[in-house]
Amino acid sequence: MPLSNSPDVIVVGAGVVGAACAYYAARSGLSVTVVDRGPVAGGTTGAGEGNLLVSDKEPGPELDLALLSTRLWRDLAAGLPDGAEYEAKGGLVVARDAARMTALRAFARSQTAAGVTAQEVPADALHDLEPHLAPGLAGGFLYPQDAQVQPALAAAHLLRASGARVRTGQEVTAVLTGASGEVRGVRTRAGDLHAPYVVNAAGTWGGEVARLAGAHLPVLPRRGFVLVTEPLPRVVRHKVYAADYVADVASGSAALQTSAVVEGTPAGPVLIGASRERVGFDRTLSVEALRRLAAGATELFPVLAGVRALRTYAGFRPYLPDHLPAVGADPSVPGLLHACGHEGAGIGLAPATGLAVARVLTGDEPPLDLRPFDPGRFTGVTA
Amino acid sequence: MARTPADLAGAEPDPPFEITFDGRPVPALPGQTIAAALWGAGILAWRTTRRTGRPRGAFCGIGQCFDCLATVNGERNRRACLTPARPGDTVTTQEGHGHDRLAV
Numbered sequence: 499m500p501l502s503n504s505p506d507v508i509v510v511g512a513g514v515v516g517a518a519c520a521y522y523a524a525r526s527g528l529s530v531t532v533v534d535r536g537p538v539a540g541g542t543t544g545a546g547e548g549n550l551l552v553s554d555k556e557p558g559p560e561l562d563l564a565l566l567s568t569r570l571w572r573d574l575a576a577g578l579p580d581g582a583e584y585e586a587k588g589g590l591v592v593a594r595d596a597a598r599m600t601a602l603r604a605f606a607r608s609q610t611a612a613g614v615t616a617q618e619v620p621a622d623a624l625h626d627l628e629p630h631l632a633p634g635l636a637g638g639f640l641y642p643q644d645a646q647v648q649p650a651l652a653a654a655h656l657l658r659a660s661g662a663r664v665r666t667g668q669e670v671t672a673v674l675t676g677a678s679g680e681v682r683g684v685r686t687r688a689g690d691l692h693a694p695y696v697v698n699a700a701g702t703w704g705g706e707v708a709r710l711a712g713a714h715l716p717v718l719p720r721r722g723f724v725l726v727t728e729p730l731p732r733v734v735r736h737k738v739y740a741a742d743y744v745a746d747v748a749s750g751s752a753a754l755q756t757s758a759v760v761e762g763t764p765a766g767p768v769l770i771g772a773s774r775e776r777v778g779f780d781r782t783l784s785v786e787a788l789r790r791l792a793a794g795a796t797e798l799f800p801v802l803a804g805v806r807a808l809r810t811y812a813g814f815r816p817y818l819p820d821h822l823p824a825v826g827a828d829p830s831v832p833g834l835l836h837a838c839g840h841e842g843a844g845i846g847l848a849p850a851t852g853l854a855v856a857r858v859l860t861g862d863e864p865p866l867d868l869r870p871f872d873p874g875r876f877t878g879v880t881a
Numbered sequence: 882m883a884r885t886p887a888d889l890a891g892a893e894p895d896p897p898f899e900i901t902f903d904g905r906p907v908p909a910l911p912g913q914t915i916a917a918a919l920w921g922a923g924i925l926a927w928r929t930t931r932r933t934g935r936p937r938g939a940f941c942g943i944g945q946c947f948d949c950l951a952t953v954n955g956e957r958n959r960r961a962c963l964t965p966a967r968p969g970d971t972v973t974t975q976e977g978h979g980h981d982r983l984a985v
Contacts, residue, residue, distance in 0.1 A: 629985045728958065729931065731977075731984035766931065766978065801983060806958070 504692040505531040511699035513543035514653040518852025520662040526856045530662035535669030539650035542701045545813020548649035550846040553589040553641035557612035559870035563850045570849035582652040583764045589644030590736040599636040602741045606639045630801045649845045673711035681833030697835045702816035704838030713828045719814035723773045725791045728806045729766025737761040752776035758794030770795040815842045829874030836873040898968040909966035916961040927951045931977035
C-alpha cells in the first residue's frame, strides 16, 4: 500500500548525518521524508560526546570535510535554538613528554599547512588555559576551531529546522527497485514509501541498508564507552586530550585502546572518553575500559579523582576499512546515495556530508572533491 | 492533637536525639531519614539550584529525583530522603552541586 504525498528523497536514519542530509536537501527545494527504526538520535549520534574536531585529523580528505563542516556548524548554530548547546570552546591537545611534544609539533605543522589553526602552548602556559591540568606536562597545542554540541539535541533541532517529515519507529525492511534496478522507495512495516532517491544515513547499520538495496558497504562497529561525572561547575574549559588519542583514532587494531579525552558540558557533567575496540555489537559493560578511562582522566586532571562518576554509556562508531566515510552515489544502484561510515566523527562531519549529498541530489557541483569518499571504492566499481 | 505517621503505624520508637541543620538543633527519631527529621521541624528546603539559586528539598522522597541533596557531615550530595539520621549529624544547606570551589 503506497503512502500518499511521495517525497523527492527518503533519508534512512534520523541521526545527525540523516538530519543534515534532510536539512540541506530541503533547503535545496526538495521534499524529504526521514525514516528510522528507532527514535531521533537513537543510534551512534546519541552515544557520542558531540565533538566537532579538526585537531585529531591528519591532512587529507577527512580534514577537508571537517574544516568545511566547522564553518557550516558555526552558521547552523547561529540559526538553531540554544538548546543544541553549541560551544566554540576550542581543543587543547597535551603531550606528556618531550618526545610526544616533538611529534605533536610536527603533526600540528602539517595541519596548519592544510588550513587548521594550531597554536603551540608551552608547558608553563598550560595552566593559564586549564588551571586543573596535572603538573609536569611537556606542552600542548590549542586548536580554536574545535567545538562541541549536545549531539542528540543538535540532531533533533536540525531535523526540526529541515521541515522534513519524520517517521520514527519505522524500520526499513526492503529497498524498492524498478525494472532496471533503480531505486523506487523503501518498504517499512507501516507501508511503502515511494521516492526516486534514497539516502543511506543509517550509520553503523549502513551496511545492512546497503545490502537491502543490493549494494555493498563494509561498515563495521567500533565500540566506545563514555564515563559521565556528577554535575560540576566549569572545571575543564576546552576539549582536552592526550596526544596519543590521534594514533588510536587512526589505528586499525581490534584490541581495546584507550586515551584520555576530557571535556565539560553546559549541563554540568564532565564527559570522559575515549575507548575503541572491535567487538561487534556487544553492549556488555567493560569494567576494564571504564577503569582505563577513569585512570587516564585523573592523570590529566587529578581533581577528577574527588568527584563521582554517575553513569556510563556505550556506542558503536560506524567504521569503514580506510577510516573514511562513504558519501555520494552508489555505483551500482541508481538513485541510492550513501552518507554513512563517519566512525567517531559523524557529529562533526555531518553538515559537509549533508551539503554534499544535497548537491549530488540536485545535480550541482559538490562543495569539495567527493572521490575519496566514493562508496564504490570497496567493490572496485566506481560511480 | 494531630495524628502523626508514627501514631498511624503504631510505632513505638526509641527516644529522640538531636541533629543540627545550619547550626540549629533539630530533633530526630531513630530510623527517620534526614529529610523526615527536617520536615518534622518545618524545614522544607536545604539546597539551592545550580543556576538560579532556587530552594530545593524533598520531592519524590524515594531516592529517584536527587532533588533533596544535602551536605551531611561535610559530605556533599547525600540524598536526605534515603540517609538515616544519626545522633549529632551536621546537615548544612548545599549550594548547587556542592563543588563551587572547583570552578575555573
